[in-house]
Amino acid sequence: MEEEVILPHLFRTEYRNIVSVLCYLFGIEHIEIAEDIVSDTFLSATELWATKGIPENPAGWLYTVAKNKTKNYLKRNTVFEQKLSAEIRYSTPRTEEFEIDLSHKNIADSQLAMIFTVCDPSISDESQIALALNLLCGFGIQEIADAFLTGKEVIYKRLNRAKEKLRESRIKIEQPSISEINERLETVLTTLYLLFSEGYYSTSPLAQNATLRKDVCEEAMRLNYLLIESPATNQPAVNALYALMSFHASRFDARTNENGENILYEDQDETRWNRKLIDQGTHFLIQASTGNKVSKFHLEAGIAFWHTQKESTSEKWENILELYNNLLMLEYSPIAALNRTFALAKARSKQEAIIEAEKLNLTGNHFYYSLLGHLYTGIDHDKALRHFQTALELTTSKADRSTILKNIERLNS
Numbered sequence: 538m539e540e541e542v543i544l545p546h547l548f549r550t551e552y553r554n555i556v557s558v559l560c561y562l563f564g565i566e567h568i569e570i571a572e573d574i575v576s577d578t579f580l581s582a583t584e585l586w587a588t589k590g591i592p593e594n595p596a597g598w599l600y601t602v603a604k605n606k607t608k609n610y611l612k613r614n615t616v617f618e619q620k621l622s623a624e625i626r627y628s629t630p631r632t633e634e635f636e637i638d639l640s641h642k643n644i645a646d647s648q649l650a651m652i653f654t655v656c657d658p659s660i661s662d663e664s665q666i667a668l669a670l671n672l673l674c675g676f677g678i679q680e681i682a683d684a685f686l687t688g689k690e691v692i693y694k695r696l697n698r699a700k701e702k703l704r705e706s707r708i709k710i711e712q713p714s715i716s717e718i719n720e721r722l723e724t725v726l727t728t729l730y731l732l733f734s735e736g737y738y739s740t741s742p743l744a745q746n747a748t749l750r751k752d753v754c755e756e757a758m759r760l761n762y763l764l765i766e767s768p769a770t771n772q773p774a775v776n777a778l779y780a781l782m783s784f785h786a787s788r789f790d791a792r793t794n795e796n797g798e799n800i801l802y803e804d805q806d807e808t809r810w811n812r813k814l815i816d817q818g819t820h821f822l823i824q825a826s827t828g829n830k831v832s833k834f835h836l837e838a839g840i841a842f843w844h845t846q847k848e849s850t851s852e853k854w855e856n857i858l859e860l861y862n863n864l865l866m867l868e869y870s871p872i873a874a875l876n877r878t879f880a881l882a883k884a885r886s887k888q889e890a891i892i893e894a895e896k897l898n899l900t901g902n903h904f905y906y907s908l909l910g911h912l913y914t915g916i917d918h919d920k921a922l923r924h925f926q927t928a929l930e931l932t933t934s935k936a937d938r939s940t941i942l943k944n945i946e947r948l949n950s
Contacts, residue, residue, distance in 0.1 A: 547599065549676075553648070553673055554648075555574075555600070556572060558643060559603075559607065560710055565654060565708050565710055579599070582598070582599060603639075607637055648760070649713075649763055652760060652763065653725060656669075656728045660703065662731060663695065664702075669729075670756070674753075712769075713770075722775070726764075730778060732756070733761075733782050736750045736754040737785055754786055754789065758779065761782060772828075773832070776824040778834040780820075780821040780822035780842070781837050783818030784844070786811070787818065792805065793936070799939070807847045819842065831863075831867075836860050843860075855884050857883075858883075861877035874897055875894070875897060875904060877893075888916070894912060903927075905928075906924045907925065907937075907940075909924040910924035910941075918948060925944050929945070
């Protein structure tokens with residue numbers, strides 16, 4: 538039935554909007570009340586639309602019902618209403634005149650305030666991502682559990698602990714000041730970066746659901762764009778991250794085949810790359826080029842840009858190598874160092890890259906052995922084979938296992 542299709546879509550798009558507005562109104566200590574009101578609104582939709590049909594304006598219907606349920610809640614809970622009235626962001630203290638602003642601007646303002654609340658450094662990165670998926674993106678508990686390769690109970694506890702921590706810290710849901718933006722914007726951008734990566738690189742069961750993975754990426758990009766739309770947060774690093782996401786998202790559909798198996802970069806069908814997203818990324822990378830501070834997002838966006846140029850030229854790989862050199866000086870990461878050795882092999886030689894790669898000694902990482910297998914291919918058949926076999930033993934990813942097996946088959950053919 539039609540309502541079975543439209544309701545999940547509306548839950549994803551409108552749940553987050555209404556929850557953000559109510560949380561912005563009630564404060565962090567009353568998140569559960571906001572969630573209960575919105576859940577009850579969708580329960581009413583499920584019951585009524587099944588018998589009376591879908592209204593002409595489904596989103597408007599949800600907004601109206603959510604407003605009425607909020608008013609009814611306040612009428613029934615006078616103690617709550619009186620306690621809230623001193624802090625409430627609306628000027629009318631009388632419940633009868635109480636109105637909830639679900640305009641596009643207030644939804645955007647509420648979501649922006651919620652982004653900075655969810656990304657408070659008092660809670661862990663994992664909790665920030667889980668809260669962002671739940672409160673800001675409308676993802677259900679099971680979807681979040683899939684993303685984290687864990688059970689629903691673990692996610693329930695993680696979300697509840699995070700909310701309790703925010704309450705204990707008396708975090709206010711409000712538009713961030715300039716000083717708060719300067720202090721916390723990097724944390725916010727890192728959370729959005731990790732959120733995007735959860736969808737793009739995930740090796741959990743989420744990886745078997747391309748639609749869900751793409752939804753996670755799109756939500757990270759949507760939240761990133763909210764920062765761009767606000768003059769206070771529209772800073773170079775914000776644009777650089779959006780450029781990075783756009784470049785990566787442009788190759789999303791080309792990264793796997795119809796069986797969900799990974800397709801290596803060099804084997805990807807360039808015609809499946811999204812040129813609109815590549816142009817979008819280029820535009821925002823140019824927007825990010827103001828000021829005198831270069832963030833890791835600038836450097837990673839530059840690397841991603843060169844990967845949208847399929848032709849393997851000396852200029853391309855020298856630029857990528859230089860960007861990796863700068864990235865490692867700015868913020869060292871073993872994975873970035875590993876990726877740099879691949880660029881080194883392309884820009885200079887496999888022999889030089891082997892020397893640098895073996896210095897890393899990432900013996901517990903299957904990507905490390907996969908790279909060594911690639912580097913030794915054509916130089917030392919036995920070493921290449923041993924490295925691929927070690928990578929096969931270490932990986933827990935079905936997609937990566939398939940790729941490694943194909944490399945072994947090529948060596949033995």
